Amino acid sequence: MAHEMYSFVKVNPVLCDCLLNKSEQNEISKLKWDDLVSRCLDQLQPFYQVTFAGHEPVVRKGNIDPIDITIAQRSSNKKVTMIKNLELYGLDPQSIASILQQRVQASATVTTLPGAKDRVQVQIQGNQINHLAKLLLEDYKIQRKYIQGLEKAPKIGRKK
Structure with a gap:
């Protein structure tokens, strides 16, 4: 008892x-x-911590947003790939834009996100998701679960 x-x-x-x-x-x-x-x-409330080599960990409230990749159709039927939230993972949008621009030989720009003064998005001509996936997953070792939009990659193979 x-x-x-x-x-x-x-x-x-x-x-x-x-x-x-x-x-x-x-x-x-x-x-x-x-x-x-x-x-x-x-x-308890959710929070996340991101640690970069040689820096103090960054702790923020809430859940971390994934790197967000979308494809938009522009006039004249051209596609562009847009990438948001790179900064949350310690990636420099400007250097991602430069690397992609060299790899795919297409124009890339970095623009401020509407309604977010300290956030930007990378925009590059064409559907560049396959190149982006290789860059983020293999070169930068970002886990797939933190990247949204990879399923929109163009299918590789001959058209029937």
């Missing part, structure tokens, strides 16, 4: 404020450990 008293935690004022809602505050004086832990976990 003695061990049962250790399976509960007495709710002090701090725990009361953090873990109990208004209707429970006068009713509950102790919580089971697993209940206490799950209530604590429910109160």
Whole structure:
């Protein structure tokens, strides 16, 4: 019987404020450990940390947005590839634009994202997702789960 008293935690004022809602505050004086832990976990907010060699880790609230790759149709039926959120992964959009420009021999520009003063997007002529995938996955070792839009790559093979 003695061990049962250790399976509960007495709710002090701090725990009361953090873990109990208004209707429970006068009713509950102790919580089971697993209940206490799950209530604590429910109160946590998501955050992420990105670490670059030689720098202090960057910690931000919320979930990290993926590198976002989209294809847009321009007038005269030309396609352009647009890449957002490179900065979140410590990648310099200007150098990504330069590397892609050299690899695919197409014009690339870096423009400010509408409504975001400190964020930019890279825009390059044509559907360049295959080149981009190789650059991000192989050269920069970004995990696939952090890149959105790779499925829009042009299919390689002869047209029937």
